[in-house]
Amino acid sequence: MPHAQLSRRHLLIHTAALPLATLGAGLGLTGCATVDKPTVQSRLTGKSITVISTLGTTLRLTWRGTTVFNNEQGEAFVPDWGFKAQLEAATVEQLKASGRFSSVQRATITATRREEALKELKELKTPTDHVLLISGAMSGDSIWGTQEGFAGLGIAQRSFLALDSQSAAHVSLRADLLVPSTFGAVLGEATVATAQRVPAPALLRGPRLNDSNAAAARESLKVQIDAAVRSLVTQLGLHEAPAGAAAPIVRPAVAPAVQPVNAPVDARPVTAPNVEGRGIPAPAGR
Numbered sequence: 001m002p003h004a005q006l007s008r009r010h011l012l013i014h015t016a017a018l019p020l021a022t023l024g025a026g027l028g029l030t031g032c033a034t035v036d037k038p039t040v041q042s043r044l045t046g047k048s049i050t051v052i053s054t055l056g057t058t059l060r061l062t063w064r065g066t067t068v069f070n071n072e073q074g075e076a077f078v079p080d081w082g083f084k085a086q087l088e089a090a091t092v093e094q095l096k097a098s099g100r101f102s103s104v105q106r107a108t109i110t111a112t113r114r115e116e117a118l119k120e121l122k123e124l125k126t127p128t129d130h131v132l133l134i135s136g137a138m139s140g141d142s143i144w145g146t147q148e149g150f151a152g153l154g155i156a157q158r159s160f161l162a163l164d165s166q167s168a169a170h171v172s173l174r175a176d177l178l179v180p181s182t183f184g185a186v187l188g189e190a191t192v193a194t195a196q197r198v199p200a201p202a203l204l205r206g207p208r209l210n211d212s213n214a215a216a217a218r219e220s221l222k223v224q225i226d227a228a229v230r231s232l233v234t235q236l237g238l239h240e241a242p243a244g245a246a247a248p249i250v251r252p253a254v255a256p257a258v259q260p261v262n263a264p265v266d267a268r269p270v271t272a273p274n275v276e277g278r279g280i281p282a283p284a285g286r
Helices: 037-044 083-097 114-124 214-235
Strands: 010-017 027-032 048-053 058-064 072-077 103-106 130-136 153-160 163-179 182-198 270-272
Touching: 037 182, 048 083, 048 114, 083 103, 083 130, 083 214, 114 130, 153 214, 163 214, 182 214
Parallel strands: 010 182, 048 103, 048 130, 058 153
Antiparallel strands: 010 027, 027 270, 058 072, 130 163, 153 163, 163 182
Protein backbone atom coordinates (compact mmCIF):
# COMPACT_ATOMS: atom_id res chain seq x y z
CA MET A 1 0.00 0.00 0.00
CA PRO A 2 1.57 3.35 -1.00
CA HIS A 3 2.35 5.60 1.91
CA ALA A 4 0.34 8.45 0.37
CA GLN A 5 -2.83 6.47 0.79
CA LEU A 6 -2.42 6.06 4.53
CA SER A 7 -4.70 8.25 6.60
CA ARG A 8 -5.12 6.25 9.81
CA ARG A 9 -3.05 4.23 12.22
CA HIS A 10 -3.81 0.53 12.26
CA LEU A 11 -1.38 -1.30 14.45
CA LEU A 12 -2.05 -4.68 15.98
CA ILE A 13 0.21 -6.07 18.68
CA HIS A 14 -0.09 -9.67 19.78
CA THR A 15 1.76 -10.28 23.00
CA ALA A 16 2.00 -13.74 24.48
CA ALA A 17 3.38 -12.79 27.88
CA LEU A 18 4.00 -15.85 29.98
CA PRO A 19 5.08 -16.03 33.62
CA LEU A 20 8.74 -15.26 34.15
CA ALA A 21 9.32 -18.78 35.40
CA THR A 22 8.51 -20.06 31.93
CA LEU A 23 11.58 -20.89 29.84
CA GLY A 24 10.42 -18.79 26.91
CA ALA A 25 7.48 -17.29 25.08
CA GLY A 26 6.78 -16.22 21.50
CA LEU A 27 6.19 -12.56 20.75
CA GLY A 28 4.34 -12.01 17.48
CA LEU A 29 4.17 -8.50 16.04
CA THR A 30 2.06 -7.41 13.10
CA GLY A 31 1.82 -3.83 11.87
CA CYS A 32 0.50 -2.01 8.86
CA ALA A 33 0.05 1.67 8.02
CA THR A 34 0.80 4.63 10.27
CA VAL A 35 -1.11 7.66 11.48
CA ASP A 36 -0.03 11.05 10.18
CA LYS A 37 1.29 12.04 13.60
CA PRO A 38 2.42 15.60 12.76
CA THR A 39 -1.03 16.43 11.35
CA VAL A 40 -2.90 14.87 14.26
CA GLN A 41 -0.62 16.46 16.85
CA SER A 42 -0.91 19.88 15.21
CA ARG A 43 -4.68 19.59 15.04
CA LEU A 44 -5.14 18.47 18.63
CA THR A 45 -2.59 20.71 20.40
CA GLY A 46 -4.39 23.21 22.60
CA LYS A 47 -7.75 21.48 22.11
CA SER A 48 -9.98 19.58 24.52
CA ILE A 49 -10.53 15.83 24.45
CA THR A 50 -12.98 13.46 26.16
CA VAL A 51 -12.34 9.78 26.87
CA ILE A 52 -15.18 7.26 26.77
CA SER A 53 -15.16 3.48 26.95
CA THR A 54 -17.62 0.69 26.20
CA LEU A 55 -15.61 -1.83 28.25
CA GLY A 56 -14.84 -2.63 31.85
CA THR A 57 -17.93 -4.03 33.53
CA THR A 58 -18.21 -7.38 31.76
CA LEU A 59 -15.68 -10.12 31.07
CA ARG A 60 -15.90 -12.47 28.11
CA LEU A 61 -15.45 -16.08 29.22
CA THR A 62 -14.53 -18.78 26.72
CA TRP A 63 -13.88 -22.49 27.19
CA ARG A 64 -12.05 -24.30 24.39
CA GLY A 65 -12.60 -28.04 24.57
CA THR A 66 -11.41 -31.11 22.69
CA THR A 67 -13.60 -30.24 19.68
CA VAL A 68 -15.65 -27.21 18.68
CA PHE A 69 -18.69 -29.00 20.11
CA ASN A 70 -17.08 -28.76 23.54
CA ASN A 71 -16.55 -25.00 23.28
CA GLU A 72 -18.55 -22.75 25.59
CA GLN A 73 -18.94 -18.99 25.87
CA GLY A 74 -20.32 -16.81 28.60
CA GLU A 75 -19.96 -13.53 30.45
CA ALA A 76 -19.19 -12.41 33.98
CA PHE A 77 -20.55 -9.11 35.28
CA VAL A 78 -17.71 -7.69 37.39
CA PRO A 79 -18.22 -3.91 37.85
CA ASP A 80 -16.62 -4.13 41.30
CA TRP A 81 -13.31 -5.15 39.69
CA GLY A 82 -12.93 -1.52 38.62
CA PHE A 83 -11.71 -2.10 35.07
CA LYS A 84 -13.87 0.61 33.49
CA ALA A 85 -12.61 3.30 35.87
CA GLN A 86 -9.03 2.05 35.51
CA LEU A 87 -9.22 2.03 31.72
CA GLU A 88 -10.59 5.56 31.49
CA ALA A 89 -8.45 7.03 34.28
CA ALA A 90 -5.24 5.56 32.84
CA THR A 91 -6.06 7.02 29.42
CA VAL A 92 -6.85 10.44 30.90
CA GLU A 93 -3.57 10.36 32.83
CA GLN A 94 -1.54 9.54 29.73
CA LEU A 95 -3.21 12.32 27.73
CA LYS A 96 -2.72 14.88 30.51
CA ALA A 97 0.93 13.91 30.87
CA SER A 98 1.55 14.85 27.24
CA GLY A 99 0.86 18.51 28.02
CA ARG A 100 -0.80 18.75 24.62
CA PHE A 101 -4.44 19.42 25.47
CA SER A 102 -6.26 22.41 26.95
CA SER A 103 -8.40 19.99 28.94
CA VAL A 104 -8.81 16.24 29.29
CA GLN A 105 -11.90 14.65 30.79
CA ARG A 106 -13.80 11.40 30.75
CA ALA A 107 -17.51 10.88 30.29
CA THR A 108 -19.22 7.92 31.88
CA ILE A 109 -21.53 6.07 29.53
CA THR A 110 -23.51 2.86 29.87
CA ALA A 111 -23.37 1.74 26.24
CA THR A 112 -21.45 -1.43 25.49
CA ARG A 113 -21.40 -1.03 21.71
CA ARG A 114 -19.48 1.51 19.69
CA GLU A 115 -22.41 2.99 17.77
CA GLU A 116 -24.53 3.26 20.93
CA ALA A 117 -21.65 4.94 22.76
CA LEU A 118 -21.38 7.69 20.16
CA LYS A 119 -25.11 8.28 20.28
CA GLU A 120 -25.10 8.42 24.08
CA LEU A 121 -22.21 10.87 24.16
CA LYS A 122 -23.99 13.11 21.67
CA GLU A 123 -27.08 13.11 23.88
CA LEU A 124 -24.97 14.11 26.89
CA LYS A 125 -23.92 17.22 24.96
CA THR A 126 -20.47 17.10 26.50
CA PRO A 127 -18.48 20.11 25.22
CA THR A 128 -15.29 18.78 23.65
CA ASP A 129 -13.21 19.24 20.52
CA HIS A 130 -12.28 15.58 20.16
CA VAL A 131 -13.27 12.18 21.52
CA LEU A 132 -11.12 9.13 22.19
CA LEU A 133 -13.38 6.09 22.16
CA ILE A 134 -12.01 2.82 23.56
CA SER A 135 -13.89 -0.34 22.69
CA GLY A 136 -13.27 -4.04 22.35
CA ALA A 137 -11.32 -5.55 19.48
CA MET A 138 -10.87 -9.00 18.03
CA SER A 139 -7.43 -10.57 17.98
CA GLY A 140 -5.83 -13.89 17.25
CA ASP A 141 -5.21 -16.53 19.89
CA SER A 142 -1.61 -15.75 20.81
CA ILE A 143 -1.52 -18.38 23.58
CA TRP A 144 -2.76 -21.63 22.01
CA GLY A 145 -3.24 -20.69 18.36
CA THR A 146 -6.89 -21.77 18.24
CA GLN A 147 -9.33 -20.37 15.71
CA GLU A 148 -11.56 -18.80 18.36
CA GLY A 149 -9.24 -15.88 19.04
CA PHE A 150 -9.72 -13.32 21.81
CA ALA A 151 -12.15 -10.40 22.14
CA GLY A 152 -12.19 -7.45 24.54
CA LEU A 153 -11.49 -8.13 28.21
CA GLY A 154 -11.77 -11.73 29.16
CA ILE A 155 -10.54 -15.05 30.44
CA ALA A 156 -10.12 -18.13 28.27
CA GLN A 157 -9.48 -21.73 29.18
CA ARG A 158 -8.42 -24.73 27.14
CA SER A 159 -8.60 -28.40 28.08
CA PHE A 160 -8.30 -31.77 26.37
CA LEU A 161 -10.77 -34.43 27.42
CA ALA A 162 -11.52 -32.26 30.46
CA LEU A 163 -7.89 -32.71 31.58
CA ASP A 164 -4.77 -30.54 31.62
CA SER A 165 -6.66 -27.25 31.86
CA GLN A 166 -4.76 -24.12 30.85
CA SER A 167 -6.04 -20.59 31.44
CA ALA A 168 -5.21 -17.13 30.11
CA ALA A 169 -6.39 -13.58 30.71
CA HIS A 170 -6.55 -11.35 27.64
CA VAL A 171 -7.06 -7.70 26.68
CA SER A 172 -7.89 -6.66 23.11
CA LEU A 173 -8.64 -2.95 22.69
CA ARG A 174 -9.40 -0.52 19.92
CA ALA A 175 -9.08 3.27 20.16
CA ASP A 176 -10.76 5.68 17.74
CA LEU A 177 -9.85 9.37 17.67
CA LEU A 178 -13.01 11.16 16.57
CA VAL A 179 -14.42 14.60 15.88
CA PRO A 180 -17.73 14.88 17.79
CA SER A 181 -19.34 17.24 15.30
CA THR A 182 -18.99 14.58 12.62
CA PHE A 183 -18.57 11.19 14.32
CA GLY A 184 -17.99 9.59 10.98
CA ALA A 185 -14.64 11.38 10.74
CA VAL A 186 -11.90 9.22 12.24
CA LEU A 187 -8.61 11.06 12.68
CA GLY A 188 -6.79 7.94 13.78
CA GLU A 189 -7.31 4.46 15.12
CA ALA A 190 -5.19 1.87 16.84
CA THR A 191 -5.62 -1.63 18.22
CA VAL A 192 -3.64 -3.57 20.79
CA ALA A 193 -3.93 -7.11 22.10
CA THR A 194 -2.18 -8.80 25.00
CA ALA A 195 -2.65 -12.17 26.66
CA GLN A 196 -1.04 -13.82 29.67
CA ARG A 197 -1.28 -17.28 31.18
CA VAL A 198 -2.82 -17.40 34.66
CA PRO A 199 -3.17 -20.23 37.21
CA ALA A 200 -5.63 -22.86 36.02
CA PRO A 201 -8.42 -23.56 36.25
CA ALA A 202 -9.52 -19.91 36.11
CA LEU A 203 -12.92 -21.04 34.81
CA LEU A 204 -15.45 -23.66 35.80
CA ARG A 205 -17.96 -25.28 33.48
CA GLY A 206 -20.64 -22.90 32.32
CA PRO A 207 -18.32 -21.20 31.84
CA ARG A 208 -18.12 -19.23 35.06
CA LEU A 209 -15.34 -17.73 37.17
CA ASN A 210 -13.46 -19.99 39.54
CA ASP A 211 -13.22 -17.99 42.76
CA SER A 212 -10.09 -19.89 43.80
CA ASN A 213 -8.04 -18.37 40.95
CA ALA A 214 -10.06 -15.24 40.19
CA ALA A 215 -7.67 -12.94 42.07
CA ALA A 216 -4.69 -13.90 39.90
CA ALA A 217 -6.68 -13.40 36.69
CA ARG A 218 -7.93 -10.04 37.94
CA GLU A 219 -4.41 -8.86 38.72
CA SER A 220 -3.17 -9.98 35.31
CA LEU A 221 -5.94 -8.03 33.56
CA LYS A 222 -5.14 -4.89 35.56
CA VAL A 223 -1.49 -4.99 34.47
CA GLN A 224 -2.42 -5.70 30.86
CA ILE A 225 -4.91 -2.80 30.76
CA ASP A 226 -2.26 -0.31 31.88
CA ALA A 227 0.17 -1.61 29.26
CA ALA A 228 -2.49 -1.60 26.53
CA VAL A 229 -3.54 1.99 27.25
CA ARG A 230 0.03 3.21 26.99
CA SER A 231 0.40 1.42 23.70
CA LEU A 232 -2.77 2.92 22.23
CA VAL A 233 -1.88 6.48 23.23
CA THR A 234 1.64 6.04 21.88
CA GLN A 235 0.44 4.60 18.59
CA LEU A 236 -1.84 7.59 18.01
CA GLY A 237 1.03 9.99 18.64
CA LEU A 238 -0.66 11.56 21.65
CA HIS A 239 2.03 10.70 24.20
CA GLU A 240 4.68 13.18 23.09
CA ALA A 241 4.67 16.67 24.55
CA PRO A 242 4.65 19.51 22.00
CA ALA A 243 7.90 21.37 21.38
CA GLY A 244 8.80 23.66 24.25
CA ALA A 245 6.43 21.99 26.69
CA ALA A 246 7.62 20.86 30.09
CA ALA A 247 8.52 17.21 30.42
CA PRO A 248 5.53 15.24 31.72
CA ILE A 249 5.60 13.62 35.12
CA VAL A 250 4.85 9.92 34.88
CA ARG A 251 3.54 7.96 37.87
CA PRO A 252 6.33 5.55 38.84
CA ALA A 253 3.94 2.77 39.85
CA VAL A 254 2.48 2.36 36.38
CA ALA A 255 3.27 -0.99 34.77
CA PRO A 256 5.84 -1.06 31.95
CA ALA A 257 4.32 -0.36 28.58
CA VAL A 258 3.89 -2.60 25.58
CA GLN A 259 6.34 -0.83 23.31
CA PRO A 260 5.02 0.67 20.05
CA VAL A 261 6.20 -0.91 16.86
CA ASN A 262 7.45 1.28 14.03
CA ALA A 263 6.97 -1.41 11.45
CA PRO A 264 7.24 -0.73 7.72
CA VAL A 265 4.09 -0.73 5.66
CA ASP A 266 4.84 -4.16 4.20
CA ALA A 267 5.75 -5.69 7.54
CA ARG A 268 5.30 -9.40 8.00
CA PRO A 269 4.63 -11.29 11.22
CA VAL A 270 7.80 -11.64 13.23
CA THR A 271 8.46 -14.26 15.88
CA ALA A 272 10.96 -13.47 18.59
CA PRO A 273 11.67 -16.59 20.68
CA ASN A 274 12.80 -16.65 24.28
CA VAL A 275 11.02 -13.46 25.27
CA GLU A 276 9.97 -13.81 28.88
CA GLY A 277 7.19 -11.67 30.26
CA ARG A 278 7.82 -8.67 28.00
CA GLY A 279 7.60 -6.37 31.01
CA ILE A 280 4.40 -7.95 32.35
CA PRO A 281 5.02 -9.67 35.68
CA ALA A 282 3.67 -13.15 36.30
CA PRO A 283 0.35 -13.28 38.19
CA ALA A 284 0.40 -14.53 41.74
CA GLY A 285 -0.94 -17.92 42.65
CA ARG A 286 1.46 -20.34 40.93
